[in-house]
Amino acid sequence: MVVTNSLASLVLLLSCANALPSRSKGPAPVLPRPTIPYLENPLEGLPVVSRNGTRLPDYTQAYYFNQLIDHDNPSLGTFQQRYYHTYEFYEPGGPIILLTPGEVDASAYTAYLTNLTINGRIAQTLNGSTIVLEHRFFGASNPYNDLSVASFRVHTVQQAIADLVYFAQNVQLPMPGGDQLAPGKAPWILIGGSYAGALTSYTMTSNPGVFTAGYASSAVVEAIVYVSTFEKPNSGRVLLTVTPHLRSDFWGYFEPVRKNMPANCSADVQAVIAYVDSVIASGDTTAIGALKLTFGLPLGHDDDFAAALRLNLFTWQALQPDSGPNQAFYQFCDALEVQNGVSASETGWGLDYALQAWGAYWNSTFYRQICGNYGVETCLGTYDTTSPYSGWTYTGIPNAYRSWQWLVCTEFGFQQDGAPAGQPSIVSRVVTPEWGLRQCTYLFPGAFGDAAFASPNATGINAAYEGWDTTVENIVFASGTRDPWKEATVAAEGSTNPGSDAQPHLLSDGFHCSDMLIQEGAASASIKTVQDTAVSYIAQWISQWTPTA
CATH class of the missing domain: 3.40.50.1820 (Alpha/Beta hydrolase fold, catalytic domain)
Known part of the structure; x- marks a missing residue:
């Protein structure tokens, strides 16, 4: 497996081995795996x-x-x-x-x-x-x-x-x-x-x-096919599990993040994401292009762009109770919430400042950390399967990302996407389960017949175990x-x-x-x-x- 120096640096930055894996030969961090924390062994070499x-x-x-x-x-x-x-x-x-x-x-x-x-x-x-x-x-x-x-x-x-x-x-x-x-x-x-x-x-x-x-x-015992929410009057929020075709919706991955991250950061991220969704929904290609350039991410597909913004949030998975302020997630929030040495109130600075600050963080810091010198489509695009760097069908061993994605694509689902309408969301709703399940067909050609998307057998896993x-x-x-x-x-x-x-x-x-x-x-x-x-x-x-x- 070939991993770029930039991605290796990000893995170290996150202090959690394989928290953001790459495709086998390309630099793009794709999805975090549900993995136990890496722990340096200070006893190695001792009797x-x-x-x-x-x-x-x-x-x-x-x-x-x-x-x-x-x-x-x-x-x-x-x-x-x-x-x-x-x-x-x-x-x-x-x-x-x-x-x-x-x-x-x-x-x-x-x-x-x-x-x-x-x-x-x-x-x-x-x-x-x-x-x-x-x-x-x-x-x-x-x-x-x-x-x-x-x-x-x-x-x-x-x-x-x-x-x-x-x-x-x-x-x-x-x-x-x-x-x-x-x-x-x-x-x-x-x-x-x-x-x-x-x-x-x-x-x-x-x-x-x-x-x-x-x-x-932290046992992820419930394979996730689709989770929807509704508000039941006077009794709080209720989660229902249903199984529509091709859905594998794990928007709940981001709920502990949204609820526990600094309140000002959560408010501003939600505001930016709502704006991103409104601009993309408008269909105004000029406005969409300008939005992507704010982040330095002129990706050809809107869902690739929206999905890339999740990468800042995935760094939450590397945190532990003794994590210091220099951890990647807090660096991200500080970039949005600290202005001239002053932190925003719990309501944040608001859309205008947060949008520009988030974009500046990608341009000045984050893109280089995850992509190094790779171009944006090579690093973060998911539609070009012919790129020599994409590694979609590279089958050499070992490749933990590929081995894990097989279980995701065939059995677990676990597609980390935007929350349903009416639910606060720190991830764009442009990111759907199909965005990830389409990639399964690129990674494993022929495994799903002629289907455009994989259909993980999450219901079978839950029934069996x-x-x-x-x-x-x-x-x-x-x-x-x-x-x-x-x-x-x-x-x-x-x-x-x-x-x-x-x-x-x-x-x-x-x-x-x-x-x-x-x-x-x-x-x-x-x-x-x-x-x-x-x-x-x-x-x-x-x-x-x-x-x-």
Whole structure:
């Protein structure tokens, strides 16, 4: 995969690996993935020592497991699935704690073996062993040597679930007695955040008895087909889920952003977006052209232009409770709201100033950060599939963006677009689900027949694994009020699942998967409460486990 220096700089700027991925060869950041936060591992390179004083392999030591290529057809053989492991805190009888980091290269996530994370804290408390298992079709764990449509036949949510179960039941861990620790002989705890949090719920829902306990952080369990709103008199806002043709509408991604960003910034962004929509709706090509030039974005398609403005808002996903004022999102808001050293009131400066300030920020700072020296159509256009830089059908490995988009296009939906009419919106309504679903047909030619748009089977995912309504027990769901993915979690306003002692729903003031990082508990009392409560529940469930094999 070729990534421009400018995009690499943006990824570092966001302090969250792969928060804004590019197409395989082009520079354009497209959509954020629901990914656990990247955490630098300050312990790498230091000796790892077990509780009895034995020197253990480094956290970065990779191991490989012979995973089935196709769980529905084992005759196709196996592939090498990479994993990382330590038994630093393990004592006989302790649990085996399995995490997949989801849609990322797992080699960058070895910190999740340590007590810098909720995984390691549970291991330290319960005398457990930790594992980070790479997801199929990410990093070095590829069933086939390309990311073609034909290879992706075995790239499904169900295959990923089966990987977790088969691994737990068959792995011989590189530790004393590691061949005697399968479920039934030892308690296993499944942990995941974001998409991997959804996998945790899906796996325990569809395979009861394999995992004794689970922890699902910011778990995007509800695949989103279409969400509409209406106001019900005297009873507040109600969300309904319906399924019109080709809709995959996840405007709710931006609701936690709109509600929790600085009020002046929210007011001005809403004003600018309303103006953008009115100008585009007018059909006045001169006015539309002038508007695009205000931002330095003379894109040939109005929806590409409108979609580009979301990129400032996507930087919210990288925030954590200890994020400082120099983070990209706050730099964006400061560009709009600080004038001559004075900040606007909660109502903002108003349309005229905000429009020019936002445009100036793109021209002076943001465009270079995301596009470098690439032209605007090469960087942000989505209609030219012939550009040598577009990489629409580049199938080389690894390519986390392409692998994730396959799941989005075929199963999850999750198209982050403008809110419905009548609902405040910080994203243009010119951006529709079809804008993204059209690109699926470019990325995966032939996968959707002759259709102009992909039709993700979100209803099938929700039916198979129960989405918001899962009844699975012995799993903690942890969510954050400031998480942009909140509306796909059990904490969504549309969810009617209240949780229980058998399925606790814990809510903090966190951002995306904040509760997975111990440092965030130190920064937020509510996150620490979630972490402490979760460990208490899991300890209780593990104490009740008895061997069955």
